[in-house]
Amino acid sequence: MSAAERQETRSRAALPVRLQGVARSFGAVQALEETSLDVRPGEFLTLLGPSGCGKTTLLNIVAGFLEPDRGEVFLGEELVTYQPVHSRGIGMVFQSYALFPHMTVAGNVAFGLRMHGVPKAERAARVREALAAVALEGYGERHPAALSGGQQQRVALARAMALNPRVLLLDEPLSALDKSLRLQMQVELKAIQQRYGVTTIFVTHDQGEALALSDRIAVMRAGRIEQIAGPDACYRDPATAFVAGFVGDANRLAARVASVEGDAVGLLIGGRRLALPAARWRGEGAPAPGADAQLFVRPEAVALCEAGSADALPGRVAQVVFQGPSTHVLLEVPNLGSLTALVPAPAAAGLPAGAPLAARLDLAQASLFPADADDQA
């Protein structure tokens, strides 16, 4: 089978990626604890976490830049743990673009085809096709240095996709772009990934990017995957306090378990007694009355009401941050601290600082963790 034919077969079906008990340390630092991960065929999976969480190590192990200390890596059915990078059939896009400065745009895109022995005529056609896919027709003869950051990133993507890779690896590909361009590139990236249907592993520290692009997110911290779930589930049902704090905005409130009766957990928050559905408890076993806990409430689950309302936390307006369609209202609550509410803009119109208001928490959307749950990166 020629290399070109193999390329063709590759493009027919997306492959799963399987990591089995993979671990890696650098000297005394355990960069990646023993980790298993199944990436489904055609899936867009994001490795999300702060720097040093092990996401890049994991990606480099899949790419073949690093060997794991133990564990195995499979692309489809093929064991590739110790296979060299060049024979893995992966496509990769780097944060710095990593375009070859001594080659034209077309030369960059053709590079992989050339390495795989694709004949010249076919090469030209596939380069044209790949550049068209990223809306850069006619840019082939330019040099990378003559392109904008966004264009360079699209060339890098075209270069990776021209080979119909078995897996697409994206190492923070958008973080060098400015914000508006980043949003536009998110849309394009997702569209291209879906068009090719390629299994994709995306590394980022930007939770907004992860929520917007992913089929599933693996939230990582300190060399471990804390939770792997769809963006919606990570946001609504965080498995750990770290995930609750890292994915999306959240108010973190100190609480104490006052009582546990059937489906309801009685909580003392800022001197008030509130009832939380028992299903929102995310610790081990059942919550113990008298135990300290931390409650994560999304800003949109905080409603503002008149001071003195029942079941609401009384406070004063500290700051109003207008954001177009909605407004962030910062409320100073005695014995509790500050609380952010995200409310529709009209509801916050004309609120003066210092105005007495109360916050009603939608505890059905909140998550309760033991107080000692470690949520720091």
Added chain:
Amino acid sequence: MSPRFLSPRLVERALRLGFALLVAAIVGYVVLPAVVVAIASLNASAILAFPPDGLSLRWYATALGYRDFQRGLVNSLIVMAIASTLAVAVGAAAALYIDRSGHRLRGLLEAVLVSPMVVPNFTIGLGFLIFAVEVGQARTFGVVVVSHVVLVLPFVLRSIYVSLRNIDRRLERAAATLGARPGRVFLEVTLPMMAPGIFAGWVFAAVLSFNEFTASLFVTARSTKTLPVAMYDYVREYADPTMAALSTLFIVTTVILVVLANRLVGLDRILTMESPR
């Protein structure tokens, strides 16, 4: 109150003028020998004198027609071409090894390769002479070439090493993901990106080798005499402006070479280390 003539503005002006004069003086001293020689080379009479007592180009004709100089030039060009090419090959290999291997002896290797910069050329020439006599190579081009390679190597190594350090290693990784075997990665990505550094290194080596005198004095024989040695021999016998004319040609040639090289690849760009990766 300070006297009026010492107003701060006046002091500043005086300082500025003084500084400009100092810079001019330094530049003047640097180019002074070349200028004096160039003017002396135009002297009409047969003595090395400054200022000249008449203008003529006849010493240029003498210089170009002198057999020893012609032979010296050919020898110098042969030695220069072979020595700088060898130095670039060795330098590139060493630079790659130093940059790419996490070798414990890296620092030592670097020190050894740079040591000709601190050992006098005189010592190196003497050393190679003794060695060459010992192995029966005293009258060959071999010993001249080898000593020149050793002398220029630190400069070549430095130039190539810097260009290598400036390569973004992710380019090599990207090439690997695209299916390039390590050998192809080197040929297609690393080497082309090193090319300007290699070229600059070669130019350095060529200029240094072409101008080298001290070590060459020891290791050259009658048949392998390089141009600077031939010039020295001439000066010991005669004291006419032929010498000055040849020196002027020498300077002009070197300047043209360096300017051309700079135009081609921008030496300043290559010789600066970018921020570390």
